[in-house]
Amino acid sequence: MNELILKNIYPLEWNERITFTCCGCGSCCxxxxxxxxxxxxxxxxxxxxxxxxxxxxxxxxxxLSRYAEPVLLDECGYFVYMLKTTGPDDACIFLKDNRCTIQAAKPRACRTYPLSAEPTETGFRYHLCTEKPHHFQGKAFKARDFMKRYFTREDQNFINLDFQSTVPIADLLRQIPEKRKKAALILFLRYKYSDFDLDMPFMEQYEKNIQKLLSGLKELI
Ligand code: SF4
Ligand code: SF4
Structure with missing residues (x-):
């Protein structure tokens, strides 16, 4: 842990030991x-x-319509969804009495917090967020063991494909003529976030959808 890359975010070796105990204060929400x-x-x-x-x-x-809102990442039209917030302290919509009400299904970013993972050519690079110093106490454990528990194989497969496809999708969106922008964004929304059967496994659908999105955007250029 030696190089500061973003405010309060540090690279972390997979075998590095950290201490962390969540006291349930809700501050990170x-x-x-x-x-x-x-x-x-x-x-x-x-x-x-x-x-x-x-x-x-x-x-x-x-x-998405009940609990999230789109946030534009790039002027080409690439957007992501973020959880809605509520109240004067902009608390997450799922925070009630300092507790997360979707504990069993909370987003990946919440599950692995204060750690996060970034795909590399050989695997994943871990990072540690130090913005809330009060929870770095208690028993020490290795970053690898923490991530093994909270960063599942399905998360890893998803993140890999998501990272690989972001630049090609954004490049295509940039080339779409103005008059077809709306159609492109409808395709983006459909294949990135909507066209999924909840009774079928996720990754196979996501892989197919990304291919359909890339083909559809190419046709619109
Ligand atoms: S700020 Fe730290 S201690 Fe408080 S709820 Fe979040 S993870 Fe737990
Ligand atoms: S989903 Fe749960 S853990 Fe994540 S920010 Fe909202 S209340 Fe906190």
Whole structure:
């Protein structure tokens, strides 16, 4: 842990030991406007979670419209979804009495916090967020063991494909003529976030959807 790359974010070796104990203060879930990503895989899991718990959920769009808002990443039209916030302290919409109400299906970023993973050519690079110093106490454990528990194989496969496809999709979006921009964004929304069968495995659908999105965007150019 020696190189500062972003404010309060440091690279972490896979075998480095850290101490961390969550006391459930809820501090990391407040003041989070436009900062907690709800990725496609998170949305799929959340839709299934709410459906299993009796909420009326037909498709992933139901989750996105109720709990998330789009945030533009690039002027080409590439956007992501972030969890909505509420109240004067911009608390996450799922925070109630300092507790996360979707503990079993919370997004990847929340599950691995204060660690995060970035794909590299040979695997993943870990990072540690030190913005909340009060939870770095208690028993020490290796970053690798923490991530093994909270960063699943499905998360890894998803993140790899998501990272690989971001630049090609953005490049294509940039080349779309103005008069076809709307059609391109509808395709983007459909294949990145909507066109998923909750009763079928996620990754196969995501792989096919990314291919359909790339082909569809090429046709619009
Ligand atoms: S992870 Fe840290 S900031 Fe977040 S609830 Fe736990 S102790 Fe509080
Ligand atoms: S989903 Fe849960 S853990 Fe994540 S920011 Fe919201 S309340 Fe906190």
């Amino acid at each position: 407040r003041h989070v406007k436009e900062s907690v990503p709800l990725e496609t895989l998170d949305t799929y899991r959340l839709a299934k979670h709410f459906r299993e718990h009796g909420e009326s959920v037909v498709c992933m769009d139901d989750i």
